[in-house]
Every structure is written in C-alpha cells, then in structure tokens.
Amino acid sequence: MTTSKESEAKRPLKLNRPGKLQLKKTVETGQVRQSFSHGRSKAVTVEVKRSRTFERGSSGRMKEVTESGKEAENVLAEAADAAPVETVEEKPSSKHHLSAEERASRARALEIAKEEEASRREREAEEAERRAEQAKLAAEERERREAEEEAERAKAAEEAKRQAELEAERAAEQAAAAAPAEPAAAPAATPAAKPAPKAKTGESDDAAGRVKRKPAAPPKATPGRRGEQRRRSGKLTISQALDGQETRQRSLASVKRQREKQLRASAGHQPHQPPQKVIREVVVPEIITVQELANRMAARGADVVKALMKMGVMATITQSIDADTAELVVEEFGHKIKRVSASDVEIGMRGADDDPEALQARPPVVTVMGHVDHGKTSLLDALRSTDVVSGEAGGITQHIGAYQVRLASGERITFVDTPGHAAFTEMRSRGANVTDIVILVVAADDGIKEQTVEAINHAKAAEVPIIVAINKIDKPGADSARVKQELLQHELIVEDMGGDILAIDVSATERTNLDKLEEAILLQAELLELKANPDRVAEGVVVEAKLERGRGSVATVLVQRGTLQVGDIFVAGSEWGRVRALVNERGEQVKEAGPAVPVEVLGLNGTPFAGDDFTVMENESRAREIAEYRQRTRRESEITASGRGTLEQMMSRIKEGEASELPVVVKSDVHGSMEAIVSSFEKLGNEEVKVRVLHSGVGGINESDVTLAGATGAIIVAFNVRANPQARELARRDSVDIRYYSIIYDVVDDVKAALSGLLAPKQQEQFLGYAEIRQVFSNSKVGKVAGCMITEGLVKRGAKVRLLRDNVVIHDGTLKTLRRFKDEVREVKEGYECGMAFENYTDIQVSDQIECYEIQEVARAL
CATH class of the missing domain: 3.40.50.10050 (Translation initiation factor IF- 2, domain 3)
Structure with a gap:
C-alpha cells in the first residue's frame, strides 16, 4: 500500500490548487582548488549548465530529449531499416513504404555509421590510453621528486643528529672534568640542577636526546610551500635576530649589481669611461626631411629641431630643408656630410665603355619607310618570307613589331616594323638611335609623294644612310628613271648619277631582286662596321609596349649590346621589373637574346613608352630607386612644360x-x-x-x-x-x-x-673726351694719382681710357677713381681739374694725354 506522499507525487499538477510549477535544475555547482605561484591556492566555484531540449512525442505530449533517448531512436530506426521486405509489404498504405534501392542505400548508410562509430570508439580508447600513460608518467615523476625530497630531509636529519651527539659528548666531557674539583658541593645542589639520571630508563635518555637535537633541526617545509624557506633565506626575522642563530646576509639587489659588474668587466667595458661618439658619413640629397636627417645621423628628432631653431630656422620634424641647411646641422652634430644630387642615382647605370677587342660584328637594324600604298607591307612580307628558319617552321606565328631574318648565307638582318615615320621620330626624340639603315620605298608608277618627302626629311634628321627601293617595277607604267630624277630634287643622288645612294629596282609581288636588296643592306652594314659586345649586361631600347590581358605589360625590346637573360632585373624608362619570359618573333620562348635581337619581355610592373632605354641592373633596390626618380622627374616635367619649341x-x-x-x-x-x-x-x-x-x-x-x-x-x-x-x-x-x-x-x-x-651684337666705340696730366701725386692707399685738366669733352668714372704718350697708345684699361677736391664724382666736364687713377697701372708721367671712351653694343640686322 502506497503512502500519502507517494500518492501526492503521482497526482497530476493542476493550476487551481496551491502548489509549485517548476522544472529540474539545469545548473550544477561545485568547487575547484586553483593553484598559483609561490604555493598559494584559492577555492573557485564552478557552474556546469546543461541544455535541455523538448519535442513532441508520439502521444502528442512534450518530452525531454536525452542522449540515451537519441541512441534508442537511432537503434529503432536501424531496426526498421533492417526489417524484412514482407513486413513492409503487409501495409501498402503506410507512408514508410521503401523500394529496394532505398533499403540498400539505408543499409549502406548504416554500415558507414557503424564504421564511423567503431573508429570513434577506437580513437577514444587510444586517447584514454594516452591520458593514462601521461598520468602514469606524471605519477612516477611526482614519486621520484618526493623520494628525492625525502632523501634530502633524511640526510639533513642525520647530519643534525650527528651534530647533537657531538655536542652531547663534549658536554659530558666538560662535566666529568668539573666533577673532582667540587665534591662537597654536589649534595647541596638543588634537584633541578642535578644531571638527569641516564641509566634509569631509556625513555629519559631519548627525551634528553630530543631536547638537545631540537634547536639544531632544520625547519620543516609545509606541503605546497617548498620554496618558502629558499625565498625567505635572505631575510632576517625578529626571532632569528634575538636568538642570534643567523647573521645578516647580502641583499639580492647587491648580488645582482655585483654580477652585472663582473659581466661588463669580462666583456671589456670600462664602467667609468663615457661612451665614445660615433662619427658617421651622412648622405644628404638636395631636399630632405628633418626626421630623415635625424635618422641618418642616429640622433633624436627633437635635438635636430633645437639645432635648427638655434640657427633661426623654424621647422617641424615633418618639414623638408635644403641641402645647405642640412649641411650646417650635420657639421653641428660633428658628422661628415656627403652631398648627392637626385640625378646621381643614374651615375654608372649604363656601365663602362666596351673594350675594342671584345666587340663582335652584329646584324644591322633596318627600318622601312615610304608613302602609303607604295608597297611597304608587301616588301616586308616578301623579305620576311626569305627567312630560312621561318620557311622551315611553316611561317611566322607571331608579329611583335620587330623580327630578324636569317639568310641562306648565314647573315642576319633585323627589321623594325614601325607604323610610319611618326613612331620612328618619336623614338629618336627620346634619344633612341635604333635604326642603322632606312629603306625608302618608292612606287615606280607613282613617283615621290608627300609622305615620301616626309620620310626623306625624317631620315635626314636622324642622319642615317638611305637605301632606295623602287617598288612595283612589274607594272606597265613603271619608270624607275623618273623616280631617280625626282630624288635629285631632295638631294638624294643615286649611284647611277654619280652619287652615293643605293637604288634597287624590286617587285614585292613577283619577288624580283630581293636578293640584291639584301646584298645592298649587308654592304651598307659592312661600311658602317656595326659591332657590339655580347659578353656583358644587356642594354637596349623599347621598340613598342602594350598591356595585354593575361600577360600584363609586354614590351618589345631591341638589345643593342650585351645579352639579355631570363631572371635579369631591368629598368625600362620609368618602369622596372624582372624578366619572367623572353619570346621571339615566332612565338617561341628563348633563354637569352644577344645584340640586335628583338624579343618580347614579360615581367614589367608598368608600361613604358616607345623609345625608352632598357638597362639591366645589378639588384632590385637600385632598379626601384632609378624608376622612382624617373617617375618624379616625368611628373615634374608634365606639371611644368619644357617649352622647347617656343x-x-x-x-x-x-x-x-x-x-x-x-x-x-x-x-x-x-x-x-x-x-x-x-x-x-x-x-x-x-x-x-x-x-x-x-x-x-x-x-x-x-x-x-x-x-x-x-x-x-x-x-x-x-x-x-x-x-x-x-x-x-x-x-x-x-x-x-x-x-x-x-x-x-x-x-x-x-x-x-x-x-x-x-646675331651677336656689334661692339661700337663712342668718344667721350681728352684730359692732360699736369702733376703726379703718390697715395699710400690708391698708388699714383694723376692731377689732370679736361681739355675736351668729359670724363666718366668707370669708362674705358687710353694713355697716350707722344700720340702713341701705351695703355688701354679702365678708370679706377675720379676725384675732385677729395670727393668721388661721377663725371668731370671740360675746363675743370680732377684727379684720376687707373686700374692696375701706375706708369704715368706729366704731359701724358688720357683719352676717355665708352663701348656700346649695336644690334645687327640681316
């Protein structure tokens, strides 16, 4: 029979009756002992919160979901999946009717889950074993430390016991020596003063031993405070001072100072000698900030600002000062200054001149120019088809603005395909003398046209030799003689007429006389004696540059001297980079490119301009410094136009x-x-x-x-x-x-x-007047002074004078001083007296004449 309390607990909870509506606690509390340094510890309260999850069950009521409940549901689900097919087929109207594929997939999922669960359990077992092993090792280490401490305590106790026995023996000997001297006083001694009877019992003997050994026993360290005695060993307590058991020791700070002193002495430092000042060589550019100057002198910025204030320069630490002011500051701080200019970064950039013995012959660089529709492109294509390599490879696969043709004889010719003479002149305006020879293409049936004249003028301005290619000689109206006659109007005299200009009749479509044109190019190149040194760092010029998607900035470079290799660090105009790849005109990647070889260079950090120089540098920092300087100068030139054409x-x-x-x-x-x-x-x-x-x-x-x-x-x-x-x-x-x-x-x-x-102005002389020397005086400051009378015209101070003696000019110079009554005057007119002195001349005599004149500049006219 159940009790009343059990019946009340089983009753349903109703709101109309007094009672408590509550849930179980989800927070568990406990205390943990937290340890700190020096043996201190503290009790800390820890709370553990559990999350509770409720869901609606099969009966429709809410119930709590636990881990054990989840595992039971998983087992039920697995059992339902593993049920035989007949059981499922008995209820065709059920929502859980599964096909064979679904059952197979669920079976596979179940196997996978079982394997994962097994592996998880294996990992947990391994983790538990590892923790047990660590705990075992920690316990062994703890036992070892406790055993060592116990051995130390036993050793200390044994030593204290031995000292106590020695003291007891010494006291017994002293008592035995004093006993015969006072035999009568022994009975009168009080019981407290009598020595303790040692032979009665063993307990009294042990007690006496304990009493004697107690003062000498070392203080026992409490658990958790093993370092307490060591930490307080240097301190003196009141009880220790009164007992006299311990003397005053050196403080820890004193020991530390002594140790540092020994270290300094071992390192060779003199503790009392002040540090010597380091004199530095400070590099100062044209403009430098105060902070940068302080950094280069290894000084404080505030000290530099104070030095500037003493000089009367009010500047903050972020402001810039000129090189002259910086020089004064550097000398004030006792350093040496090295003045540099911003353009000094380019000094030595191109390297030294080549040794004539190291020069080797290089191919000529040829540019084709001419009027529109005169056959420039056809002639280029025809010359390109004569390339032996391209013929073997099946044609050119890529056009990069410049290409090299290798003839059957082994000779090479580099052609630069510039879009007209504009780009040709644009490159030359930047100082890039790329072209060695210009081929002027003139149509035999059309003659010289406007752009042909422009091409001639551009070639003459570049001062490069010209080879005239008279194209389209296969056409009916072709007349090469007429073209040669027209060339005379532009001071181009061909060899047939006694000149030095090579003129070749060619046909690009029929490929006529192309070999003669190539021979003329090679002949002209031989006369020019084109040579370069391939065994040095590469230098060249940018023929064209562009920005391509997927490749970045790509520059077509024509190497002029040296050999360009993959991995070289270079500067191209105001940009720099590292050569990532070299591509020739056939689209093939090459490892290097020698003189007069055009290649595409990948690896630029920006796009340069056509005609910019291309130079390989020794390191990345130098290349970046030069590129930054050129970018600054370009921005300054854009802001302030050069005005070179006004x-x-x-x-x-x-x-x-x-x-x-x-x-x-x-x-x-x-x-x-x-x-x-x-x-x-x-x-x-x-x-x-x-x-x-x-x-x-x-x-x-x-x-x-x-x-x-x-x-x-x-x-x-x-x-x-x-x-x-x-x-x-x-x-x-x-x-x-x-x-x-x-x-x-x-x-x-x-x-x-x-x-x-x-035109330079014309120098014209204008007569001013005559004077006669009447007397000569001597002056310690001025020298000899002539006392004169103006006989004609006037005399001006600072004018030109001639000294005449017997109408012969003996001196031509400048008037140094002109005085009248000790006063310096500007001019003296006719009929007045004055005193004169000459510049750097004192040989004057009485009766000499002085001729005074001025020099005027008269503008000349054509």
Whole structure:
C-alpha cells in the first residue's frame, strides 16, 4: 500500500490548487582548488549548465530529449531499416513504404555509421590510453621528486643528529672534568640542577636526546610551500635576530649589481669611461626631411629641431630643408656630410665603355619607310618570307613589331616594323638611335609623294644612310628613271648619277631582286662596321609596349649590346621589373637574346613608352630607386612644360651658343606659297645663323609634323592652314610652338627679326673726351694719382681710357677713381681739374694725354 506522499507525487499538477510549477535544475555547482605561484591556492566555484531540449512525442505530449533517448531512436530506426521486405509489404498504405534501392542505400548508410562509430570508439580508447600513460608518467615523476625530497630531509636529519651527539659528548666531557674539583658541593645542589639520571630508563635518555637535537633541526617545509624557506633565506626575522642563530646576509639587489659588474668587466667595458661618439658619413640629397636627417645621423628628432631653431630656422620634424641647411646641422652634430644630387642615382647605370677587342660584328637594324600604298607591307612580307628558319617552321606565328631574318648565307638582318615615320621620330626624340639603315620605298608608277618627302626629311634628321627601293617595277607604267630624277630634287643622288645612294629596282609581288636588296643592306652594314659586345649586361631600347590581358605589360625590346637573360632585373624608362619570359618573333620562348635581337619581355610592373632605354641592373633596390626618380622627374616635367619649341626659348639657346640655326617646319595651303616661303627662308641666312627647313608640305598640320618639330626643337609655320585636334593636343602636351599666318610678308619679317636677334651684337666705340696730366701725386692707399685738366669733352668714372704718350697708345684699361677736391664724382666736364687713377697701372708721367671712351653694343640686322 502506497503512502500519502507517494500518492501526492503521482497526482497530476493542476493550476487551481496551491502548489509549485517548476522544472529540474539545469545548473550544477561545485568547487575547484586553483593553484598559483609561490604555493598559494584559492577555492573557485564552478557552474556546469546543461541544455535541455523538448519535442513532441508520439502521444502528442512534450518530452525531454536525452542522449540515451537519441541512441534508442537511432537503434529503432536501424531496426526498421533492417526489417524484412514482407513486413513492409503487409501495409501498402503506410507512408514508410521503401523500394529496394532505398533499403540498400539505408543499409549502406548504416554500415558507414557503424564504421564511423567503431573508429570513434577506437580513437577514444587510444586517447584514454594516452591520458593514462601521461598520468602514469606524471605519477612516477611526482614519486621520484618526493623520494628525492625525502632523501634530502633524511640526510639533513642525520647530519643534525650527528651534530647533537657531538655536542652531547663534549658536554659530558666538560662535566666529568668539573666533577673532582667540587665534591662537597654536589649534595647541596638543588634537584633541578642535578644531571638527569641516564641509566634509569631509556625513555629519559631519548627525551634528553630530543631536547638537545631540537634547536639544531632544520625547519620543516609545509606541503605546497617548498620554496618558502629558499625565498625567505635572505631575510632576517625578529626571532632569528634575538636568538642570534643567523647573521645578516647580502641583499639580492647587491648580488645582482655585483654580477652585472663582473659581466661588463669580462666583456671589456670600462664602467667609468663615457661612451665614445660615433662619427658617421651622412648622405644628404638636395631636399630632405628633418626626421630623415635625424635618422641618418642616429640622433633624436627633437635635438635636430633645437639645432635648427638655434640657427633661426623654424621647422617641424615633418618639414623638408635644403641641402645647405642640412649641411650646417650635420657639421653641428660633428658628422661628415656627403652631398648627392637626385640625378646621381643614374651615375654608372649604363656601365663602362666596351673594350675594342671584345666587340663582335652584329646584324644591322633596318627600318622601312615610304608613302602609303607604295608597297611597304608587301616588301616586308616578301623579305620576311626569305627567312630560312621561318620557311622551315611553316611561317611566322607571331608579329611583335620587330623580327630578324636569317639568310641562306648565314647573315642576319633585323627589321623594325614601325607604323610610319611618326613612331620612328618619336623614338629618336627620346634619344633612341635604333635604326642603322632606312629603306625608302618608292612606287615606280607613282613617283615621290608627300609622305615620301616626309620620310626623306625624317631620315635626314636622324642622319642615317638611305637605301632606295623602287617598288612595283612589274607594272606597265613603271619608270624607275623618273623616280631617280625626282630624288635629285631632295638631294638624294643615286649611284647611277654619280652619287652615293643605293637604288634597287624590286617587285614585292613577283619577288624580283630581293636578293640584291639584301646584298645592298649587308654592304651598307659592312661600311658602317656595326659591332657590339655580347659578353656583358644587356642594354637596349623599347621598340613598342602594350598591356595585354593575361600577360600584363609586354614590351618589345631591341638589345643593342650585351645579352639579355631570363631572371635579369631591368629598368625600362620609368618602369622596372624582372624578366619572367623572353619570346621571339615566332612565338617561341628563348633563354637569352644577344645584340640586335628583338624579343618580347614579360615581367614589367608598368608600361613604358616607345623609345625608352632598357638597362639591366645589378639588384632590385637600385632598379626601384632609378624608376622612382624617373617617375618624379616625368611628373615634374608634365606639371611644368619644357617649352622647347617656343621661338623665344630658341632665341635664348642661340644667344647662349647652344644653337646656330633656326629649325622650322613649313605647312601651306598651296604649293606655290610653300615654295615662296621656303625660298625666302633660304635667303635670310648668313655665315653665322640660318634657317633650316626640316620639312615643308601642303595641307593641314598633323601629328607627324608636331612629332618632328618636338623631336628637333623646331617651330611650325602654318600659312593659311590649321592643325587638327589631335595635333593641337600633341603640340600642347609637348609645348611645340605653332605660328599661324595669312600674309607671306609677316612670315618673312618674323623669321628675319628672330634671326636678327640671334646675331651677336656689334661692339661700337663712342668718344667721350681728352684730359692732360699736369702733376703726379703718390697715395699710400690708391698708388699714383694723376692731377689732370679736361681739355675736351668729359670724363666718366668707370669708362674705358687710353694713355697716350707722344700720340702713341701705351695703355688701354679702365678708370679706377675720379676725384675732385677729395670727393668721388661721377663725371668731370671740360675746363675743370680732377684727379684720376687707373686700374692696375701706375706708369704715368706729366704731359701724358688720357683719352676717355665708352663701348656700346649695336644690334645687327640681316
């Protein structure tokens, strides 16, 4: 029979009756002992919270989900999956009807879960074994330490026992010696003073031994405080001081100071000697910040600011100072200064000149130029097809702007495929003299046209030899003689007419006389004696550069001397990089490229310009420094335009002796006006200055004209024509001066005035007056002074003078002083007396005459 308490516990919980509605506790508390250093510990309360999860059961009521419940459900699910097929087929209307594939997949999943569970249990067992092994090792180590401590305590106790026995024997000997001297006083001694009877019992003997050994026993260390005695060994307590058992010891700080002193002495340092100041060589550029200067001197920034304030320069630590101020600061701090310029980073960049014995012959670099539709591209394709290697490989697979042709004879020719003469001049304007020979293509049936004349002018400005290729000789209207006659108008005299210009009749479509053209190129190259040193670091020029997707910045480089290899660090203009790959004109990757070999270079960190130099450097830091300097200078040049093409700056350069001619580019609306302007310019020159017409043509001003003018520093004279928008933008960017005219007399007058201003002025002498020396005085400060009378005109201080004796000039110099009554005056007129002294001349006599004159500069005119 159940009790009343059990019946109450089984009753359902109702809200209309008084009671408590609560859940079980989910928080378990406990205490853990936490240990600290020096044997300290602390009790810490720890709470463990358990999460409870409820879900609706099969009966519809909520129940708590536990781990054991989950495992039971998993077992039931596995049993349901493993049930025979007949059991499932008995209830076709059930929602859990499974096919054979589903049952097989569930069986496989069950096997996998069992395998994972087995592996998990194996891992847990291994982990438990490992923890047990660690616990065993820790217990053994603890036992070993306890045994060592016990042995030490036993040894200390044995030593204390031995000391106590020695003291007891010594006390007994002293008592035995004193006993015969006082036999009568022994009975009168008090019981407390009598020696303890030792032979009565063993207990009294042990007690006496314990009493004697107790003061000498070492203090027992409490558990957990083994280091307490060691830590307090250097301290003196009150009880120890009163007992007199321990003396005063040295402090730990004193021991530490003594140890540091010994270390310094062993290292060779003198403790009392002040450190010597290090004198450094401080590298100072043109502009440097105060903080950077302090870092290079290894000084505090505040000290540098104080030094600047003493000099009267108020500058913060982030401001920049010039090199002169920095030099004063460096000398103030006692260092040595080394002044450098920003451009010094490029010193030694190109290396030393090559030894003539190390030079080897290299292939010539040829550029093909000419008028549109005169067969330049066809001729290039025809020359390219003569390449032995490309013929074997089945044709060129990639065009990179430059390629090398190997002839059957073994000779090589490098062709640069520039898009017209504009890029040719653009490269030359950057100082890149890439081309050795220019092939001028002229159609035999069309003759010389406007762009042919431009190509001739560009080739002449570059001062490179020209080979004329008269193309299309297979056409019916071809007349090569007429082409040769037209070339005479442009000062190109072919060999047939007694000149030195090679002219070859070729046909690109019929491949006629291509071998003769190649022979002419090789002959001209032999006359030029083209050589280079391949056994050095590579130097070259960028023919063209572009940004390709997937490859980055790609530059076509023509190596001029040295050998370029994969992995070299280089500088290309204001960009730098490392050679990741070299690709030739056939799309093949190569390991190196020698002189006059064009290759594509991958590995740039930016895209350079066509015509930029390409130089291999020794390390990455030097390459980055040069590239950063060039980027700064390029930005500065963009901000402040150079203005190299303005007429005023051209005049200033000619006045300074930097130029003796005025280069111009003439563009006109009609051919007659152009010829009249050019002929007028040719008549304006003389022996000192002259006008050089680089190019003259009919039509508007295009980009080619601006590029030519920018490369040569010329001005553009436009007569009744205008520049197109692209040319105007290019002229504005390169600061090329374009002058527009509508009256031909204004053109001639402006150029004549410019040339007149370029002429050196004429020196003209102007007479001022005569003076006669009446008396000669001596002055300790000035020397000899002539007392004179002005007989004609006037005399000015600082003017030129001549000393005449018997109408013969014996001295020509400058008047040093001009005085009247001890006062320095500017001039003295006729009929007055004055005193004169000459500059660096004292040989004067009475009756000598002085001629005074001035030199005036008179502008010359053409």
